[in-house]
Amino acid sequence: MAFGAFSSATPVAAEPAVRRRSPIALFLLLPGALYLSLFFLVPFVSLVLTSFKAPGEFGDIGEYDYAFKWENYVAVVQTYWPHIARSFGYAAVATVLALLFSYPLAYFIGVKLRRFPLWQALALTLVIAPFFISFLLRTLAWKQILSDEGPVVTVLQALTVLPEGAHITQTPAAVIFGLTYNFIPFMCLPIYTSLERLDLRYVEAGGDLYASPATTFMRVTLPLSMPGVISGTLLTFIPASGDYINASSAFLGAPDTAMIGNVIEANFLQLQNYPVAASLSIILMAVILIFVSAYIKRSGTEDLL
Amino acid sequence: MQAGAAVAETAKAVPPKPARRPFRLGVGKWGLGVYAILAFVFLLIPIVYTIVFSFNDVRRSNIVWRGFTLDNWINICQQPEVCEAFGNSILVAVVATLLATALGTAMAIALVRYRFRFRTATTLLLFLPMATPEVVLGAGLAAQFLTAGVSKGIVTIILAHTMFCISFVVVTVRARVASLDPALEEAGRDLYASPAQVFWRITFPLLLPGIIAAALLSFALSFDDFIITNFNSGAAVTFPKYVYTAATRGIPAQANVIASAVFLVAIIGVVIAQVSAGIRRKRLAKAG
Numbered sequence: 001m002a003f004g005a006f007s008s009a010t011p012v013a014a015e016p017a018v019r020r021r022s023p024i025a026l027f028l029l030l031p032g033a034l035y036l037s038l039f040f041l042v043p044f045v046s047l048v049l050t051s052f053k054a055p056g057e058f059g060d061i062g063e064y065d066y067a068f069k070w071e072n073y074v075a076v077v078q079t080y081w082p083h084i085a086r087s088f089g090y091a092a093v094a095t096v097l098a099l100l101f102s103y104p105l106a107y108f109i110g111v112k113l114r115r116f117p118l119w120q121a122l123a124l125t126l127v128i129a130p131f132f133i134s135f136l137l138r139t140l141a142w143k144q145i146l147s148d149e150g151p152v153v154t155v156l157q158a159l160t161v162l163p164e165g166a167h168i169t170q171t172p173a174a175v176i177f178g179l180t181y182n183f184i185p186f187m188c189l190p191i192y193t194s195l196e197r198l199d200l201r202y203v204e205a206g207g208d209l210y211a212s213p214a215t216t217f218m219r220v221t222l223p224l225s226m227p228g229v230i231s232g233t234l235l236t237f238i239p240a241s242g243d244y245i246n247a248s249s250a251f252l253g254a255p256d257t258a259m260i261g262n263v264i265e266a267n268f269l270q271l272q273n274y275p276v277a278a279s280l281s282i283i284l285m286a287v288i289l290i291f292v293s294a295y296i297k298r299s300g301t302e303d304l305l
Numbered sequence: 306m307q308a309g310a311a312v313a314e315t316a317k318a319v320p321p322k323p324a325r326r327p328f329r330l331g332v333g334k335w336g337l338g339v340y341a342i343l344a345f346v347f348l349l350i351p352i353v354y355t356i357v358f359s360f361n362d363v364r365r366s367n368i369v370w371r372g373f374t375l376d377n378w379i380n381i382c383q384q385p386e387v388c389e390a391f392g393n394s395i396l397v398a399v400v401a402t403l404l405a406t407a408l409g410t411a412m413a414i415a416l417v418r419y420r421f422r423f424r425t426a427t428t429l430l431l432f433l434p435m436a437t438p439e440v441v442l443g444a445g446l447a448a449q450f451l452t453a454g455v456s457k458g459i460v461t462i463i464l465a466h467t468m469f470c471i472s473f474v475v476v477t478v479r480a481r482v483a484s485l486d487p488a489l490e491e492a493g494r495d496l497y498a499s500p501a502q503v504f505w506r507i508t509f510p511l512l513l514p515g516i517i518a519a520a521l522l523s524f525a526l527s528f529d530d531f532i533i534t535n536f537n538s539g540a541a542v543t544f545p546k547y548v549y550t551a552a553t554r555g556i557p558a559q560a561n562v563i564a565s566a567v568f569l570v571a572i573i574g575v576v577i578a579q580v581s582a583g584i585r586r587k588r589l590a591k592a593g
Contacts (some may be wrong), residue, residue: 025419029427032408032471036430039468043445050448101344108341117586121579125572132571133352134564135529136548140556141351141358144368184348234436242438245531250552261440263533268444268451268536278448281441292436 051278062272072279080263080280087259088287090172091241094179095187098236099229101180102188107221110195127188130181137270139178143169146177146252157185170254194228195221214239234271234295238288260284324485352568359561366555377558390547393459396535397543398527401466406520408467409430409474412511416475435472442469443536450537457539465537466530470523477522481515528567 051072056063077084080130107126115118146152146168162197168174198221206216223228244261247253253262260280268277336405362374382388416427434442446465450457489511491573531545538546548560 019418019420021420025415025421027416028411028419029421031428032412032475033430035408036468036471039446039449039464040434040442041430043442043449045447046452047441050452066421070493104337104340105344108337112337118579118583121575121583122382123341123345125575126348127578129352129572130348131525131529133355134545134548136531136545136552136562137355137556137561138351140548140552141354145350145354149369181348181351204378211495238436238438242440243532244440245549250549261438264440264444264534268447274448274451277444281444284438285441288438 047278047281050274051282053275053278062274064274069275072275073283076276076279076283080260083258083260083263084280084287086172086247086257087241087261087284090176090179090247090257090259091237091243094176094183094240095233095237097176097180098184098187099233102184102191102232103229106188106191110192111198111200114196117164121136124189124192127192128183128185136251137181139182139245142178142181143252146174169252170249170257172257174252175247175257175259178252179240179243182243182246183240185238186198187232190231190235191225191228194225198224212276230295234292238292241288242284319516355561356565356568359558359565361558361561363558367558367561368555376563381559381562384557384559386542386547387544387563390542390544391563393541394528394544397459397462397466398524400463400522401470401527402523404463404467405470405474405523406516409471409519410478410516412471413478413482414508414512415474417479431472431475434469435476439469439530439532440536443533446533447536457537458541460522461537461539462534462541462543464535466527469530469533470526473522473526477519478512478515481512481518485511525571 009166049066051066052066052070053064053072054067054069056065074151109120109123109127113123144150148167148169153162153166153168156168157164157166162168188192202220202224205214206220207213211219241259242261244259244265245251247259247262260283264277264280264284265275267280358367358370359377360373361370362372362376365370376532377383412427412431415421416424418578421427443465446461446468447457450461455461485508490503490507493507498506529545530543531549533547534543535549542550544563548556551557551560
């Protein structure tokens, strides 16, 4: 069910119908487009306006007036650059780890299990199984498993891999681990969709032309699965860089692992410091948009949707 | 699922592969299989943990194993907040799914079937919410509700969820519309069916699997959403929000019961759908 959303590039079997001009189109499009304008575009503009607001004249908490205080951005970057760096750093490492974990798995399901459709479908169900259990509860489950009293720490300490008194939770490693685990399905499904479609005759042709399996993989399989790798990377990196569950102290992180999301949440919902939350959101969004468009241009997948 | 099934169908058309070369049958083949099994075990660890701890015999903080009991499953609503939160989540997910599926399906049909101005702008308007981190979507809407003086509650959660579900509905249904053979609708028109009849008797039934897949996806996204909800819920509590606020003081085992029950229902539903699709495929192959 979920991977329907990721397989947008499904080859069209039948010749598509000729696109007509008709007033019906407007009738079909308008409600959805209006809804998205009202609840996505307008809020975004409102976020931009909020990011330039200045404190109200009476200095009440949560009271801000419209202004063009661009200094907000300077102040925010000066104060929160470690959080900004951490967000994109953690997200990048988690994306690479998820890719390394998912590619062989997707290859196994998409290529090796191709002749057993039922097994293939069941294997895919296992990949998306984490989607069906609450995101927060599965992260909390990892917290308990990785906790100081938990089995992992106990075993690692008995093997003296981990020094006495060391933690796994509340470290950057735990946050990255949580991000990786939680976004693996987003990475695995698009790669699977690409590999499922891989024509194995190309791979055979590589072997027939005396390429080693490694060369065939690098020159044939990997390039042909690139669309999946690209959408998987984006689908992992974007939510991971904005996530604040894994990095939160109540879950796998500690105050010194806080990411942009944690700062935005604290400033918006607790401190009512709306301009700071808004300008950080805009920075996060801008970096992601630059990254996404650069990535898409370089890899030549213009039509992601 | 639909797209996946369609892909599986096209893959079948590829002529059978000649026998493998002997060197491909070595460690590589088994290594990958073993890796896949280990990977599945890894993916299932926290799920199994959550389900096992739904049977834990504890009152408040469900951290240490204290023995097996069925009490939590029998008295799910012993912790009334858990049940209330669960009810809210279901309400939000159902309404948001209905709204998003209706709006998104219409847009998907228009995008595939019609020519219109602002096509690029519309595509961008649909793509951007998916490329925006949830925290930005949540903060933006919350800033908007704040400016407009709207008090936050169940209604604002539904409005927010509908917004982020629409794009996913469009992507899912679009693939289905694109693979629809226009000859079928033409045949309907040739037989003097009215446009409405063509739509309801031909187009809609053929799109239904895609629409159902989109609705299920919306439901799942909405039900498990925490970040956007947290920004736009005010005092209203959904299931993920309950888990988040309870995380610091200990989560009752009833929360595990609800998550486990949802998981089991979803997974059993998916497996039944897959097995029956597999049986149908075999039957079709025999008949053909």
